[in-house]
Amino acid sequence: MRLQCLVSISALFVGGVSAANAEPSGQCPARDFQTAAGRAVDDVAASQAFSGAVLVAIDGTPVLQRAVGQANREWHVPNTVNTRFRIGSTTKTFTAVAILHLVDEGKVALDEPAAKYIPSLPQTWAGVTVRMLLSHTSGVPDYVSAPNFRERETHLIQTSESLLALVRETPLDFEPGADWRYSNTGYLLLGMVIEKASGRRYPDFLREEFFQPLGMADTGYETEDAVIERRASGYMRTRDGWAAGPFITPSSAYAAGALYSTVGDLLKWDQALYDDRLVSRAGRDLMFTAVRNEYGLGWQVRETWGETHVGHGGAIPGFQASFERYPERRLTVVALSNSELGVSEKLATDLAGLCLGVPVYPAEVALEPGTLDGFTGDYRNAEGVLVTVVRQGQRLTVYVGDQPAAILYAAGPATFFMKEADAQFSFRSEAGQTNALVVNQWGRDHVFDRVL
Structure with a gap:
């Protein structure tokens, strides 16, 4: 929740580290973490600001797993830690890792023009490289901002080419590499690069290279006709109560935001990024180094609570996600919500601070x-x-x-x-x-x- 001028959130999709400072496995530095974290989750659940599941882990061992709210409000089905949620733009971490994986295999070069892999790109985009797409410095306009996208295109089954057509004739936002602007189109194009370089469909590549080897059985690429067990329905909390989240076809999110997952599976994803199973040390260093605007190659990179913090949020109608990693502490926090006003990022960051022993909230006083x-x-x-x-x-x-x-x-x-x-x-x-x-x-x- 943000004060938009005052309090609101609305969005569409919106490596190599030392473990020397890590806490003992399964133990937060703050000894009162369980009590403080439990109260934090209880408070946002009581105010209906959060409906979903959270996980906090140290060195891969969960120290907190909680689920609150309902996965389906029509049938009063509660959320559990095994509920599957749409994760929106957290999908971009998978797309980025897939590209760096292909770089390691010599099938993609970061500084090659994207047009080498996608010949159908406009000539005016000739200066756009794969690295620029990853870091949102390409200047490629965001198809989510195309006229009638929210009103019409999100209701239609899309292909990568049909999404690209929405902005193909639109001028670049700026000269490639000269500035930073978040662009879902960049990750649409990266999905197309993955398919061209690997010879496999984007969903198949992720399943075969990542999900199956890592045992991520609860993670997948959503399609319009899929029957997905334990998938939460998405909602919006309004002043008058709960409403169903706006409809969106998964294909309109593609490689920018079409994945679903669980808090447990995202912990498996996190742990695989500490070694060379998916990406080399050099590739991880590139991903987790900020290029501009606290953003690396597919990852937000910043300092929070005095610690290096890498991760990615996600927002897609009816859902919010926050995936946070504090690698020097081997601390992982995941918050997945089936509420569009789910304050997932705020809650995940607060839980990280409580684990680290930071005074996250002011001391409360009792007033008559x-x-x-x-x-x-x-x-x-x-x-x-x-x-x-x-x-x-x-x-x-x-x-x-x-x-x-x-x-x-x-x-x-x-x-x-x-x-x-x-x-x-x-x-x-x-x-x-x-x-x-x-x-x-x-x-x-x-x-x-x-x-x-």
């Missing part, structure tokens, strides 16, 4: 109901966005615009924080009366005046 009542009411900013604050029991609940409710946790006499988003709320008073609400997110204050 009468004090909380003094903050309730409506607040509006200069842009007309309405925020409504109500008391429910011993806590405040906040509604931002038409978005779902979020719980506020007291950190002081008039300050609060959220567990669904990195946002702080503080109430200002004058002459003993609350007259404004200040919401701080990403270092910026948003001021809402009380509606009298």
